[in-house]
Amino acid sequence: MKRRKYRVIAIALPFLLVAGDLAYWRIAAERLRDGFRNWASAQAAQGWRVASGPVSIGGWPRAAILAVPNISLHHSGSAVPGDVEVASAGVTLSMSMFSPANLRISMAGPAHLRAVGSPDLVLSSAENWALVPLSESGFGMIDLHTSGLRVEPATGAWHATVGLLNARASIADEAKADGSGPAATFSVGAEAIALPAAIKWPLGTNISSLSLDGALNGPLPAIRDITSWAEAWRDGGGSLAITHLALGWGPLGLTSSATLALDDQLQPMGSGSGRIVGYAATLDRLAAAGTLTKSAATAAKAVLSLIAGTGESDEPSAVDVPLTLQYRTLSMRQVPLVRLPELDWPAR
DSSP states (O other), X not given: OHHHHHHHHHHHHHHHHHHXXXXXXXXXXXXXXXXXXXXHHHHHHTTEEEEOOOOEEEOTTTEEEEEEEEEEEEEOSTTSSSOEEEEEEEXXXXXXXXEEEEEEEEEEEEEEEEETTOOOEEEEOSEEEEEEEOSOXXXXXXXXXXXEEEEEETTOSOOEEEEEEEXXXXXEOTTTOSSSSOSEEEEEEEEEEEOOTTSOOTTOSEEEEEEEEXXXXXXXXXXXXXXXXXXXXXXXXXXXXXXXXXXXXXXXEEEEEEEEEEOTTSOEEEEEEEEEESHHHHHHHXXXXXXXXHHHHHHHHHHHHHHSOOOOTTSOOEEEEEEEEETTEEEETTEEEEEOOOOOOOOO
């Protein structure tokens, strides 16, 4: 009798495990479906028009997957400056049964983006995903990864590519976004960047690497108009702290840190310091391209040569310098380098 009882249990146990796993998967899949519906409703309440084909669920037994085909978003209200349209052949939301605390989002096929009267841009990649934690915490964090990214207008007049892009952003919730700490932190790293060849870039079309870490400080205003938002953020003591910037572009190697804010004309201002490698060749290229005047390049090279440390003759010139940005002019030790174009904010 006991042997028969154990045999029945041994036969029933796998079926019970499968049934339990299936029930758990069904709950997770319905959670994804409800979460997407709630998100779409929230966007609609903020003036977005969200459309998609019929959603479907799958992925059992490893993951709960929600496939959303032909998704599009459109906004033409006052919350953003001008119309914004985003469309993709499909979006996939997935949650691993072994790691249910994270939501993975990926796009299928090329995505189209049109914003503020710009041409229709087509974005495609070999791989892309965003990872969002589902657990409750004081910060909303998102990780982004893409490889083989290509950006081009629908007309195909030009294109830009990024071999690898990784980014992370963490945004404080309302209870902590009161100015007592960073409202947001971010980290971006990119490699093998190819700029549009149709534009004459003074340092060449290829950026070998770019990395940026920083924090956005100051309370974030609850204002939708972007110009009014910028004014309120500035008046509340808002600033952008760039803790680390590293750039390799042609002959230029740059590492820097800075603190930036907005002046009374809503133009960037601030100060920082940087280590510049290959400054002589870089200044020569900028002058040859007309980005700097020859007199400004000559003056900058003279100042940098005086403060640069001695190095090996076959090494690129390198120097550590303070940098300031004021009245749209980037200066190095009171020597003006370049005047930046005016940041044109949209009318209210």
